[in-house]
Amino acid sequence: MEHYNMNLTLKVWRQRNSKEKGRFETYKVENISSEMSFLEMFDVLNEKLITEDKEPIAFDHDCREGICGACSMYINGKPHGPWKANTVCQLHMRAFNDGDTIVVEPWRAKAFPVIKDLVVDRSAFDRIIQAGGFISVNTGNAVDANAIPVDKESADKSFAAAACIGCGACVAACKNSSAMLFVSAKVAHLSLLPQGSPERKTRVVAMINQMDKEGFGACTNTNACEAACPKEILVTNIGRLNHEYMTATFTADK
Amino acid sequence: MTWKQVFTSSIGQKITMALTGISLILFLVVHVSVNACIWFNDGGQIFNGAANFLGENAVPRILEVGLFLFLILHIVQGLVLEAQNRSRRGVGYAIDYGNRGSTWYSRSMGLLGTLLLLFLIIHLIDFWIPSRFGVMPETTLADGKQVHNLYSLMQIRFQQGWIVIIYVLGCISLLYHLLHGFYSAFKTAGVYNKRYLILIRWAGYLFSIIVSLGFAMMPVSFYFGWVK
Numbered sequence: 001m002e003h004y005n006m007n008l009t010l011k012v013w014r015q016r017n018s019k020e021k022g023r024f025e026t027y028k029v030e031n032i033s034s035e036m037s038f039l040e041m042f043d044v045l046n047e048k049l050i051t052e053d054k055e056p057i058a059f060d061h062d063c064r065e066g067i068c069g070a071c072s073m074y075i076n077g078k079p080h081g082p083w084k085a086n087t088v089c090q091l092h093m094r095a096f097n098d099g100d101t102i103v104v105e106p107w108r109a110k111a112f113p114v115i116k117d118l119v120v121d122r123s124a125f126d127r128i129i130q131a132g133g134f135i136s137v138n139t140g141n142a143v144d145a146n147a148i149p150v151d152k153e154s155a156d157k158s159f160a161a162a163a164c165i166g167c168g169a170c171v172a173a174c175k176n177s178s179a180m181l182f183v184s185a186k187v188a189h190l191s192l193l194p195q196g197s198p199e200r201k202t203r204v205v206a207m208i209n210q211m212d213k214e215g216f217g218a219c220t221n222t223n224a225c226e227a228a229c230p231k232e233i234l235v236t237n238i239g240r241l242n243h244e245y246m247t248a249t250f251t252a253d254k
Numbered sequence: 255m256t257w258k259q260v261f262t263s264s265i266g267q268k269i270t271m272a273l274t275g276i277s278l279i280l281f282l283v284v285h286v287s288v289n290a291c292i293w294f295n296d297g298g299q300i301f302n303g304a305a306n307f308l309g310e311n312a313v314p315r316i317l318e319v320g321l322f323l324f325l326i327l328h329i330v331q332g333l334v335l336e337a338q339n340r341s342r343r344g345v346g347y348a349i350d351y352g353n354r355g356s357t358w359y360s361r362s363m364g365l366l367g368t369l370l371l372l373f374l375i376i377h378l379i380d381f382w383i384p385s386r387f388g389v390m391p392e393t394t395l396a397d398g399k400q401v402h403n404l405y406s407l408m409q410i411r412f413q414q415g416w417i418v419i420i421y422v423l424g425c426i427s428l429l430y431h432l433l434h435g436f437y438s439a440f441k442t443a444g445v446y447n448k449r450y451l452i453l454i455r456w457a458g459y460l461f462s463i464i465v466s467l468g469f470a471m472m473p474v475s476f477y478f479g480w481v482k
């Protein structure tokens with residue numbers, strides 16, 4: 001792929017804290033290499049802002065290799081930007097052309113309040129996991145990995161669901177700000193395995209209760225989440241989650 | 255986990271939508287089949303007979319009460335869900351994700367449902383209220399039985415172009431409501447097997463098109479005098 005440099009106009013959401021109202025600010029960036037990542041382009045802009053004695057733009061990031069789920073920008077109307085199955089940190093500037101205007105917004109959901117600029121508080125996801133996204137095992141010697149047989153198909157499906165990095169793009173993409181794709185990935189990941197089966201009923205109920213408490217919307221099966229998910233988590237997991245929830249609640253003793 | 259907790263959770267509310275939605279779909283099968291009898295083009299003999307059979311027997315009358323309860327539940331729960339879901343965003347996006355991730359009609363179920371509700375009110379005033387509570391033209395079936403002449407009522411109503419247009423618009427709302435609703439209901443009800451989901455998708459497309467087109471062709475057929 002041919003290398004080129006570009007000049008861009010950025011419209012970025014600036015917001016001092018969760019209390020104050022935010023607004024868009026326009027910035028020009030020059031000589032951006034097509035080989036840079038989107039976050040590196042922001043680094044260049046922030047260096048410039050700092051030398052001009054201005055407040056740099058706050059954005060979330062950690063691994064910068066598409067595995068931690070920290071980076072979160074809604075770029076030109078799509079979570080994680082224009083590429084399919086991709087995170088912002090892995091979005092490269094060759095996705096854009098010289099002279100483009102790029103609009104960057106934070107995830108928008110009441111359950112994900114803005115902390116500053118493009119950084120939102122996603123601890124609601126942590127609390128959903130704490131409610132039931134685990135298995136209870138006694139400590140002691142590690143059990144032999146092959147002691148419990150798992151069929152290949154379930155293992156593969158579970159693994160595919162476990163690929164969820166908890167980025168929240170599904171919530172950002174959904175018109176209902178629903179977290180169902182995230183929760184379905186976690187529930188499917190564990191309920192497909194024998195290790196996750198003992199707690200499957202209490203888990204799904206506890207996680208959905210917490211999800212509702214955090215103020216996420218209900219799922220209307222539009223499938224917008226699947227199209228935005230960097231890890232291609234399938235919406236069939238949501239069907240599985242609904243099934244798990246119904247089985248758990250309809251067969252509960254009291 | 256009380257039943258109240260189950261049916262007021264986000265998934266529980268969707269289960270209500272799915273169960274009532276599927277019941278309404280079953281009702282549509284009966285409704286479109288009975289009405290299709292107008293195309294026997296026999297001056298409404300078979301159609302009036304079939305409609306009268308449903309109006310006179312205990313089982314369909316009891317089911318009718320259930321149908322109304324489910325319809326009201328569907329509407330109230332649907333509007334509540336729509337309002338709740340809309341309140342979850344807070345500050346809106348400057349640029350919409352739009353049709354890149356989903357179809358417009360899957361995101362417009364509340365709007366399509368509201369259009370359907372408006373149409374239903376007109377439709378019930380047109381046919382259901384006169385046939386249940388009002389004065390109706392009567393007709394005699396081949397076996398000598400006196401029945402309401404719903405057929406002639408259709409003939410009269412569908413002489414007017416603007417009524418035909420309202421009915422066709424109602425059917426278009428139904429088409430798009432079902433294009434998403436049919437598939438969505440089964441997924442909500444916990445179907446996750448890909449093999450069935452594909453089947454349900456296509457069955458949904460086929461069902462929505464056949465039923466909506468069938469209903470829409472009825473006023474059109476009367477208007478253009480294809481059935482007499």
Ligand code: HEM
Pocket residue numbers: 219220221268269271272275276278279282328329331332333335336363364366367368370371374431432434435436438439440442443
């Ligand atoms: C004959 C009439 C109707 C039929 C056959 C029908 C069918 C359905 C079905 C199958 C669903 C999908 C349920 C799910 O996603 O689990 C649905 C959803 C919905 N319907 Fe209806 N419906 C009808 C009338 C109405 C009316 C009159 C309203 C009025 C407000 C309405 C509002 C809604 C709403 C808001 C949803 C939720 C959308 C979603 O969750 O995806 N529907 N309907």
Ligand code: SF4
Pocket residue numbers: 069163164165166167168169170171181182185228229230231232233
């Ligand atoms: S399901 Fe996909 S979009 Fe949602 S949090 Fe997990 S990785 Fe991100």
Ligand code: FES
Pocket residue numbers: 060061062063064065066067068069070071087088089090
């Ligand atoms: S910074 Fe870790 S996924 Fe983007």
